[in-house]
Amino acid sequence: MKKLRSKKGSTLIMLIMSIGIISLLGTSILGVTMMNYKIKKANTDLKHTFYMSETGLDKAYDRAYNLVLEAVNEGSSASQDFINELTEEISTLNSAENEAPPTVKDAYRDYIIIGTDKPFIAESNEVEIKIRASEIFNSTYENYMDAFKINQTLDSSFSPYDSGLEVEVEYSKWDNETGRPAKRTLTIGIRSSYISEYTKRVSASLIIGIPDYEEPFTIETKIVPVHKLWTYGIAADNIIIGNNSYNGDKVTVSGDVYAGVNLEINGRNTEAYFDKSLIAAGSTIDNYGILLKGPDSYLRVKDVFAKNIIMSGTGASFTTYPNSRIYVKDDLEMNNTAQTTDIDGSYYGFSPGGEQHEVNTLNSALIINSPDIASGGSKFNISGDLVLYGTSYIKGTPYATGESVSIPGNYIAYTRPLSGGTSEGKSMVWDNIITQYYDPLPPLAYSFRSGGDMWVWNKADYFTQYSMEHGTGLNLGGGNITVGGNIETLGTGLNGTEIKTSSFNLEFLEKINNKNTYRTIYEERAKNYYDAGFKAKVSSNHMSQIQGSELIYIDDDDVVIDDGIYDGHFTDRGIIVTNGDIVINGEFNFKGSLIAGGDIIINSERGNAVNIIHDGNYVAKLIAENNLYNTLFSEVDAGSFAITVYKNSISAKIDFKDYIDFRDWKIE
Template sequence: MKKKKKASTLVTLIIVIMVLSTVGAALISLTFSGYRARIGETNRLENLYGAESGLDLSYNIIANSIEKAIDQGEKAVKASGETNYDKCNDIFKKDVSDYLMVNLKNNIENRIWFDVKNNSSKDIKLDNDKGNFKVDSKVKAVDGSKVKVGAIEYYKQFDIKLTSTFQCNNKNGEGNKISRVIEARYTINIPDYLNIKYQTIYNKDYKNYKQVIAVDGDIDLSGKVKINGDIYAKGSSNNQYTGIKNKYNGGINLSPLAEVSVNKGNIITPRTIQINSNAQLIAEDIYGGNINFGKKCSSDNAAKNGEIKANSLCLRNDLAINSVGAIVNIKSFYGINDFYSLSKTNDGSNKETVVTRGNEDLSSSIIINENSATINISDEAYIWGAAFVNSYETGESVSVKGNYKAYSYPLPLTSGDAKFKYQDSMQLLYKIGDEEVTVFDKATYIKEYDDISKESNFSIDKPGTISLPVNNTYSIASYITKSTDEKGQLIKGTDLDTLINKQEEVTKKQEEYTEKVFGMGSYNWNESDDKTEVFANGEIKKSVSKGSTTDGLVDFSKITSEINQNSLTIKDKDGLEKEMWITLNKDEEKDVVIVGKDIDDSKYKDSKYIKINGDRINGLIVTAGDVIVTGEVNFTGSILAKGNLKVENDEKEKVFTSGGTYVDKILQYEKISKDIIEIPDTVTEPESIVSDRVDANKPYKIKDAIVKKLWKVKK
């Protein structure tokens, strides 16, 4: 019985041990399986994060490549020398676009990083004993994003697809077959070229104005005056010429001893530029009705000296010397009225204009009425008219006082045919045979007289101080010029065939004159407008004040209230702030007075004066009355007056400079309608480009140019 109990206990023990062993083995197996699963999942997550880190690095490489491309684009703009913002923007975008198209894929896949500031690059190395990621990229331009501007082509957008793969590769070989793949997509928008300092200026179409003074009356200049820009005076006399006795009235007057220089602009008047005793004018190009030195008529006081230095004179009538010792030094002279001044008939054919043919105050010539005049024209001269003695047209395009006596004497060669009659108390040639003499006949006659009378007491005066270009002088009648022996000689004039051939060039000059003088440089010409006819008839198409039949810069009827104030502060192209003045006045009885420093302004306290005080004044002055400038003044902007402008003779220097973009800014900021004020623009100039390098993230927000579109786990 005892032996049976011992046996059953042993069996039970064995069974219990077997059960425990089985359970233990199961528990151990379960625990090991869970461990292996956790290790696998850890590797999967590690691979996922590894693949994602590849995308993060690639994203930063994309941003760095854009920074490099921007640097390339800025250098391309600077190298181009371009100043127009739109053109700079196209150059910049093309260079950025081209760089990304060529280099972006390589930079991503080879992990190239640029130090833009130091102009160097390096490859990014990642040491990781558990493995490394691999990034494949596809870069392509977005369909429809191509831009073509002239010869420049570029893309505005690029699509990028990145595929990043990571597989663990640790020392124990765990997870060798576990890889994760992530795909991401981005769009790159090519940024605009940014100019930090003047970015806002490029967003507006500012115009650069050259007109600094424009008046419908006269301009009277005294003392030392410097003008940088165009000046215009319509002239206070009637628009039509009114005869030889007052043809020099109105226009621009230089008072005795005045010193006037005009740079980077034209002097323009349909009337006369009057040079009084010892006055000096230095200019570039001059367009006028006449230039007169000294006396306007014989009853005036005697005048002396006076000087002009200029590139060119373009005159509708005369260059007249009525001052002893006057000096003219110019490169080109264009006396372009008369000969074939044409207008149109009803049937479209040409006819000689009655207004100008043989009219004493509309025939361009050089008239020397005083001794010791010096005239030097170096490059070319066109003299398309002849001088007059009262109403008698002579045969001289360059005439000297007293030489008209040649038309009073019968010559041996033509004594039997020449006929004379009394005109203006003088016996003057009027027929040869049965034909009335023309200006060409008179030119031949005075040449014949000169040849015969050289050794007599009746010879004509030929000053050796007149010099015209030997091979480039074209004259309808005779002229005097210096010979090789420094003596004066009389040239008969240019032959008719050459004059006819040169008429086309003169016609172009007449049209140019018409645009600048009668159209004030900004008249809106129609295709049907005949500019040569406008020139011939002296028809003013545009002036300062808008009239019922005349276009104008200012419509004074639309000015509702008087303004005279410091308007605003504007930055110039160098970033310096300048205070702008604006004056608007429609009362013709009120004068605007610019009062500079070191001057007593007590006499301008009356209510009829609108005062502007300051030695440096920037702004826009628009007035229906007169303008007076006194004291030392440096004015930058535009002065538009329906009346006259007078610079006082107070021994203080005056400087007037065109306002560039200031005038347009004032009009825009003050919200003054262009229906009220329209100043002609002659040059459109954007502000200067700033080419210095700046931090690419400021102002360029590079990462704003990268748009994330899609992110997904592929494996």
């Protein structure tokens, strides 16, 4: 039998075997690579988790540092009070020549020495006073840092930026060292955890000592002159709250608010609460002042100084806190349905307009264009006085009506004949009236035929006479316009369904033209302090300083803050001054001042809130510590702040690191 010795197909077999071996090796290598990757990733994640857990200790240290500063302040103040009392007592004892040794009160006996010769002079016992002042300092310092304050300060939540980080105060105790004065040490047990895919915990004992009285720090009182800009909580050209893309923004400012041009509330269901003064100056003729544009937008204010208050959004509400005073240079307008104006206080519209009130520029009136005012869908209420030194105009014409409180449709009163009435002794019978035609309106009563013009107060008389003859045809708001106090108007006013006649007389004209108290008050408050000179100072005084969550920023660039994070750092207090814009997105809680040469734009969105608290003493302290009153805020407006500043012998800033330390650090 013949054997087959052909080698055909062997190469294919070898190729298949080689590919199999290579695939097996590749799979093994890939598996090893993936395993190494997972190990490295896990190692990286573990390190990240570990370092983040350490971050909690650093943040606790930073908060403890600030707590020490506060405790030193309290201790120093208490010691100084004791020294001041002694000084006053010694001064009282020496106020008259003492022929006999004066009697020292028991409370001061150890600290006052009476001389042995006539006149008997009272002197301070410096040694005992210093010991006692030190004891007061130590005990006040210790009492200030009680367990509640320690837990509240160190154990409080961090920003969303630190999500997953938890810091827990396990215990705090003062030791029992003795001596005079007693020197004690505070030990705080702290555990920091970072919880993500992995969890790491580290713990340590934070040891806090009590600085020696007057060492290593000294106390300096600086007199900080007041510059108007840093007395505002927020100040900008325009303050814009919400937009059409956002729904339900909520902004609260505890402090004065200044908008050199406009304050705009644009978002649906957007709420703004300003519990002090609001200035919206509307600096040029094209600006408005306060604008409520958003549907169901809501503004609650205290005192107001505004060019206009314009309500255009359906359901918009303008309300005030009790006993408010509203100063408006031009008009308050309600221009949509379901709107509410509710002023708990008084309203002053102080601009009388041009000569004979025939030019519609800065002519203070109340314009109610809400079509549902008569049915009660919209309402206007003032609990106090209503003062209006101007009148309304028929839209599209230079015709000034006789109404200071105007409702659409009532212009028809100036188109129909009168059968009686007088103004300044002149008959107002229709035959004595010159009419003028304004396209597309019918002829309007314009002036007296027997010489002279029909001034605004004559037209007010004309309107009053018309109401007596044809009153049923007028729109008086169905009783939904109410004023609780006095009504003082150049034209006619309204209260309920009652027409209030003009207040015109020579004394009233004197108030308007020569003794316009309300205009003086307004102009003083509406001054623009962010002028070209201040902008130049901002440009030349760059500063970006972060200490913990405190930010001092002075520059020309825009500042964008997202959920309290600026440039990667969480901030909740400080001073921000820029020639650009300040944009706030999301939740933001801040103590200090925000000042922009451009706009401040706030978009908090539903479920979030922006809360800004202005504390004049805190802001003045920052200005004193950074000497900003010599550079940026150098002009003096009125008054000054006396601010206590701490410093050691080396630096202008406090450094108590020798009194704060970590011990017994460990990983859990």
